[in-house]
Amino acid sequence: MTPEELNHYQEHGYVVKRALFSEDELQVWLDRLGALIRGEAPKSDGMLIMRDVMIAKGAVQADSPEAAVAKIQDFDRDPVLRTYTDHPKLLAEIEDFTGANIVSIHNMLINKPPGVDGRHPLHQDLLYFPFGPADRIVASWTALEPVMRKNGCLAVVPGSHKGELLPHGDMDWDYVNIAYYGALDVGADPDRVHLEMEPGDTVFFHPKLLHGSGRNQTKGFRRAISSHYAAAECVYPKGVDQGGARRYRLIQGEIKRGGLLDNATAASGGLSG
């Protein structure tokens, strides 16, 4: 990151790097997404292929297997998709936020098919990461195809990362996908910026940044690939359940005593020495 990009991130809670990946690089992940949905590639351990709620409830009929899927969660053990999470071009940027010891904590492909509601309410990802400091956690989100307002691009509330983690809950909408919780008390219409992006553009954002996405009103998909990273130095507050950390993986650097992965391995003896 340049000093200007880091300033932008610190001030607004996000920064977009244009054309970080080429279309050839993206095609490998798009092909794998299709193969997984069609059952032509094996689901890796822990992977969840999540159907859209409107399809699952029979409110809309999908005209292809692809059109039924909202997202694929937790692809960290998929040998093809994890080349995104582990990509040296990404890690070079991620290191500016986490430092040298980088842990993979979550990843997903968002498919956003046409014909369903598919909105994601404004929320803060820190809800899913009960450890800190929050400033040492960061998301990458890469457009796999053109992403614009019409197909439900990301919307962010600049500066919201400077506030607290808000209470979250269920939205009062007819159809909301499982675990798409929304931040409560955000006000009727907070000032949002819509992040229109070309394939390969990548946004990095803070876990307290309020963000969400609109409905896909086109006939195509709006696909993106995303990973979350944390510094191995991150710690859980006393008494917080650390069960989720069992799935975390060190990508670069070393496990730190008392940090994320040391706690996760505590049951099997923790770190030696």
Ligand SMILES: O=C(O)CCC(=O)C(=O)O
């Ligand atoms: O890509 C999107 O539509 C939003 C994804 C997101 O924010 C999430 O799944 O937490």
